[in-house]
Amino acid sequence: MxxxxxxxxxxxxxxxxxxxxxxxxxxxxxxxxxxxxxxxxxxxxxxxxxxxxxxxxxxxxxxxxxxxxxxxxxxxxxxxxxxxxxxxxxxxxxxxQRIFLDLVTQIHEKTHYSKLVMPLKIIDSSTLPLNLTNHRWAEFRKTKAGVKLHLRLVFMEKGISYPEKGVLTNAKEHDRNQLEVMVDDKECMYVFDRGYLDYERFDRMTDDGYFFLTRLRKNAVIRVVDDFKLPVDSAVLSDQMVLIGTTQNRAENYFRLIKVVDSKGNVLQLITNRFDLSAEEISEMYKSRWAIELFFKWIKQHLNIKKFYGxxxxxxxxxxxxxxxxxxxxxxxxxxxxxxxxxxxxxxxxxxxxxxxxxxxxxxxxxxxxx
Structure with missing residues (x-):
């Protein structure tokens, strides 16, 4: 400046x-x-x-x-x-919205975004509650109203994170319905949580050349095709090639399943369509997902989007x-x-x-x- x-x-x-x-x-x-x-x-x-x-x-x-x-x-x-x-x-x-997108373009240019080998883009949503009496158009449940902010956050090196795309819908809108809207760049890695689980879309993303990393539910049906060897000192529990889903609802592509333990001692099942990185690198990538949780927390605490003017x-x-x-x-x-x-x-x-x-x-x- x-x-x-x-x-x-x-x-x-x-x-x-x-x-x-x-x-x-x-x-x-x-x-x-x-x-x-x-x-x-x-x-x-x-x-x-x-x-x-x-x-x-x-x-x-x-x-x-x-x-x-x-x-x-x-x-x-x-x-x-x-x-x-x-x-x-x-x-x-x-x-x-256009002013916001122009500022995002400026941030891209100034952070050498295009020079990153594989930028991480984190997808998530957050519901903003509204008073049902004054916001009937945003009816969510019988006694609640709300809008949902679907967001794509760019996670950069040195801890810089910034919103890249935002879509506002009625709070009733399911996260899965916005996945295709948020996925439009084949030169990045998309990270998202279980709310976006959709085997058919995972197949479509893989066939179209998009990379993703997400988390499977504990009760997901898995068939192990191959076990990958892990380093002796690895913190990762297992690294496997799998088929996911039941006979009636199964993904057609092979995916990679990595099991890790989080800071609370819970076992997480991470699923991805990338086989070129180490299990440790995949595990570290998933940790970056917390950046979007922190972003939502920050804007709700420090910006005026809890109490609306209109x-x-x-x-x-x-x-x-x-x-x-x-x-x-x-x-x-x-x-x-x-x-x-x-x-x-x-x-x-x-x-x-x-x-x-x-x-x-x-x-x-x-x-x-x-x-």
Whole structure:
């Protein structure tokens, strides 16, 4: 990042967002046709501010405009709650999804993603609960409502993980139905848990040239075809070539079954269609799956996606994609400064220096500021 800048910290953090892309999509979607005051760009900045500051409601966000610095930043001196609500419910979530995907592309480029021999992509989902009375469209169970965020996370070396693709569905949607949507890259290794078990899809993925690693249920029917020899000091219990499934529901391809013991002493049965790696390497790959659990935990704790500002489907989707944009902007700040600070530290330092000159925030996250 450029340290010799007159930008404030918020504007520096915001700078990876491609405003030309935003403008093109605003025109294409006709998002600002009847807008005199709260443009899409100003609304984007306001929602990002709300996420950073963990603003709890549209009422509170409207009150935040009492801040002269915020008024100056988004060129808006006041806005009513009803205007905020109409904008949140009416704006097409595609605009925020495209901004998110553009930031992902930037992260790919800056992390030398394409140079990795076999990137790991972790697939999982998390349900975001909603109030059934206010969200009938998202009915989940008799007394519950919710949406489900299906996510693909890129797991990089040096501990950098970031969301690459997100799909929002009704919470009733089964994880298996999203597997084919999430699998589109033959140059990576997909890691996912038992919720995605589907022998027919495993065959299809294998026949189409996709690599995967997942976990079998304890009661899975297995026929051992061959046993592979393990090193004497291996922590792996067994390494076998197997056929999986019953006569009525059986996969056609041969797979590799590796049994390992987790940190709690439970035996895990890992299934994969890769035979070129050692059993230990496969076992280590599966451990990376916890990165997505940590990601979901992080965004639920530190971003505003537990309490939603609106009741419509568009409002919920908009708020979730804004949260993903915030996370990607923090990752880019971490990468651009080569910072050893955590995403949480970067975010806290930003909140503390939001309207101060950008160099103060940059020096702090680079570890050069005052302790």
């Amino acid at each position: 450029d340290k010799i800048t007159r930008k404030n910290s918020f504007r520096q953090w915001f700078s990876p967002i491609n405003l030309q892309l935003v403008e093109e999509n605003v025109k294409m979607m006709k998002l600002d046709y009847y807008t005199k005051k709260l443009t899409t760009e100003s609304f984007l900045e306001l929602l990002l501010f709300a996420q950073l500051q963990e603003v709890e409601s549209l009422h509170a966000l409207s009150d935040c405009l009492f801040d002269d610095q915020l008024q100056k930043e988004i060129d808006l001196d006041s806005i009513s709650i009803s205007q905020l609500s109409r904008r949140l419910n009416g704006i097409n979530p595609d605009i925020f 009741q419509s489907e568009s409002a919920i989707h908009n708020q979730v994609f804004i949260a993903l944009i915030v996370f990607c902007l923090n990752v880019l700040a971490q990468i651009n400064t080569k910072s050893k600070r955590t995403i949480l530290q970067i975010s806290r330092f930003l909140r503390a220096s939001l309207w101060k000159p950008a160099y103060i925030w940059l020096l702090k996250i680079e570890g050069k500021g005052a302790s």
